[in-house]
Amino acid sequence: MKKKKELRKTIFKELQRGNVEGEIILFQPLWVRIFHWGFALSLTGILLSGLELHKPAKFFAVSYGDMFKIHVISSWFALGFVALRCTDAILRRDQSLIPKLRDIKLFPKLLAYYLFLRSAPPPNRKYNIGQRLVYSSWLLLFLIASLLGLSSYWQGEHLIWLWRLVGGFQRLRWIKFMITIYFLATIPLHIYLSMTENLSHLQAMVSGYERKPPPEKS
Amino acid sequence: MIETGTCTGDSISFDNIWTPTFSDIFSNILDWRYDWSMNQAQGNAAYQVLLDTYSKLPNEYILLVQGSMIHSDSGHYDHVAYEQGKLITGIDLVRRIGLKAKYVVAIGSCATFGGPVSGYPNPTRSTGVQDVLPERRVINVSGCPAHPDWIMGTLLHLALYGEPELEKYGRPKMFYGETIHNRCPRRYYYDQGIFATDIGQKECLYRVGCKGPVTYADCPIRRWNDRLNWPIGCNTPCIGCTEPGYPDLMSPFTVHSPDIPLPGGTKIATDSVALGVLGFTSAAIIGHVAASLYKGRIQRNLLKSTVRGKHRLSLIKVKTFHIYRVKKNAKKE
Structure with missing residues (x-):
């Protein structure tokens, strides 16, 4: 057992010695990673249970009381994770998710890259403008859907102004369904691009660290 | 009046x-x-x-x-x-x-x-x-x-x-203080996930477009025609006639979500829009994968974002275990 521990220490030492080119930097802090995976899990619960509540699958006989509980519990968890991320962003003064006007000017170039009209993406900060737009829209739509969800959960007892604003329960349900479709359309895109564009970013969402490549020699 | x-x-x-x-x-x-x-x-x-x-x-x-x-x-x-x-x-x-x-x-x-x-x-x-x-x-x-x-x-x-x-x-x-769904005598079927697949069946009519969950009225306990019967008692879904937005937001009466009006007077089903969006996204991703593979972008990105070590890790051999067993074809040799 002792020898095994020693062996492990040796490997770590080797790694620390700088076995890779470039610099190892902290790319995703712990709270961001906790938020990411926690939110991903709870959002999956919300979307799947919501779709089942919307249109029961013929092959899936399930207790609807339980499905509703899963939906509500997942929603509360997701709201908790969002609150965590927002608090973390405020404390760290992290603005990496907020799209800036100067970044929006780069959006056509980014689009051209994705459409194979450019060989390289435009320079970006931590997240490119496409990511910023999608992530901020997720945050916004999730908060809207949560508010609508709470309104339907309270059955018009509270948040009556919202009920009136949207024009009734049926329209409220319709808006939530369309938000679900938006999530279902953009999440696969996010997974696809994160797996094919830069694997080290994906790795950083697990370990927190990623390699910053050395400056190219001219 | x-x-x-x-x-x-x-x-x-x-x-x-x-x-x-x-x-x-x-x-x-x-x-x-x-x-x-x-x-x-x-x-x-x-x-x-x-x-x-x-x-x-x-x-x-x-x-x-x-x-x-x-x-x-x-x-x-x-x-x-x-x-x-x-x-x-x-x-x-x-x-x-x-x-x-x-x-x-x-x-x-x-x-x-x-x-x-x-x-x-x-x-x-x-x-x-x-x-x-x-x-x-x-x-x-x-x-x-x-x-x-x-x-x-x-x-x-x-x-x-x-x-x-x-x-x-x-x-x-x-x-109008409570939804039809909350007082429905078929609520038991809903909670158990037992749904009618066609109008006319005795189970919960949710899957065939019942608007009970979004409709506020006391029809389930008051019923109609001198408390004789009511729509769900006749095995037809509630059409949500007491709610604002009726009938546009409640039609078609046999599906959950209302149709979306388009310019020119036509309407399109919400579920069709959803399936269209998801289909388009899937097709776009599959197309992009194929094009990226053809252009070599995926391979290039993978090589760029992963790293090869400067030198291999040098591991110290701590102990070697030798396992001996008789070869099955030892006689032939």
Whole structure:
């Protein structure tokens, strides 16, 4: 057992010695990673249970009381994770998710890259403008859907102004369904691009660290 | 009662009241002054009753309105009276009589929220009564038609106790305080996930478009035609007739989500839009994967984002285990 521990220490030492080119930097802090995976899990619960509540699958006989509980519990968890991320962003003064006007000017170039009209993406900060737009829209739509969800959960007892604003329960349900479709359309895109564009970013969402490549020699 | 853009369905529904009977209401309970469907007089003689009530009993009468408020052509699609050589529009009469009424009660889906008359594309620009009387609180008794008990119950409450407690859309809470879904006798099937696959079956009708979860009314406990039956008792889904936005937001009646109107008068199903968006996204991703592989972008990105070590890790051999076993083909060798 002792020898095994020693062996492990040796490997770590080797790694620390700088076995890779470039610099190892902290790319995703712990709270961001906790938020990411926690939110991903709870959002999956919300979307799947919501779709089942919307249109029961013929092959899936399930207790609807339980499905509703899963939906509500997942929603509360997701709201908790969002609150965590927002608090973390405020404390760290992290603005990496907020799209800036100067970044929006780069959006056509980014689009051209994705459409194979450019060989390289435009320079970006931590997240490119496409990511910023999608992530901020997720945050916004999730908060809207949560508010609508709470309104339907309270059955018009509270948040009556919202009920009136949207024009009734049926329209409220319709808006939530369309938000679900938006999530279902953009999440696969996010997974696809994160797996094919830069694997080290994906790795950083697990370990927190990623390699910053050395400056190219001219 | 003033009838504007209506099919008179609420009057017919009201005729079906039982305990109190219709004759009881007219002869013993209420002083029913003016009603197109029930008047014995006609023309000026009948209309004069309305004008007399308006001028002699201000703030003492209850105005009932049945039918939607028709705004197109300044309301001239809907003439409801002839006075001093002029045709009087529905919105003008409701506004004039309504401003001096003690209570204004809108009966039926059309008078409350516009109803079928205001359905897409709404050429008459119809609305509910509240829109033409914004300075007054209108008590809404919605439904297509409104249940006779809802109409009579509201009127009796007004006469005996004053204004009833109203819910978010101005409807009496005693009749519209709970969703149909929450009181449905088939709620057990829903909770267990047992659904009818076709209209006419006895299980929960949610999958065939029942609007019970989004509709506020006490139909499950009150039922219709002297408590004989109600739509779900007949194995047909609730169509959500008491809710604002009916019928556009509730149709098609056999699916959950309403159709989306497109320019040009056509409509497209919400589920079709959703499937279209998801199909497009899937096709786009598959196409992008193929193009990226063809152009070598995925390979290039993977090589760039992963790293090869400067040198291999040098591991120290701590202990070697040797495992010996007899070869199966040892004899052959």
